[in-house]
Amino acid sequence: MADEPLYVTFEFRGNLAEEVDRVKLGIAGLRNESARTYQRLIADSDEAFASMSKGNQRLAVSIQEDINSLRQLDAANKALDEGFARGTVTTLQYAEGKAKLACFLYQFTTSKLKMDPHLLSLCFNMHTRGDKFGRVRLF
Secondary structure (H helix, E strand, O other): OOOOOOOOOOOOOOOHHHHHHHHHHHHHHHHHHHHHHHHHHHHHHHHHHHOOOHHHHHHHHHHHHHHHHHHHHHHHHHHHHHHHHHOOOOHHHHHHHHHHHHHHHHHHHHOOOOOOHHHHHHHHOOOEEEOOOOOEEEO
16 A cells, blocks of 8 residues: 555636746746846955955955865865766876876975976876786886
């Protein structure tokens, strides 16, 4: 009895077209209010940024760039994990990708949160080789 489907019937008494139009107006109102709120937040943010000293403005921009860099690293890490889980990334590709991400993260955290071109080139030019047992060595 618990596995049997339960059927429910609704009876609508009223003008369906009017109700749909009322819902559409409500959605449009929410969209317009959201747009106004967003514009107000942008204006407030711009005003707050303009009131900062030049040094603090540079620092705020630098922090935002660092946040974006960390988000990109996190997205790349998740994509690598998902690809490996789906089987679209080989073990070798996964190991290389994780090593490159580790290089980026290490460099990011040890150089005042800025990417060093030399270290990046070392990370991208990294080679891997499997030994006779299929283990991967980075060199």
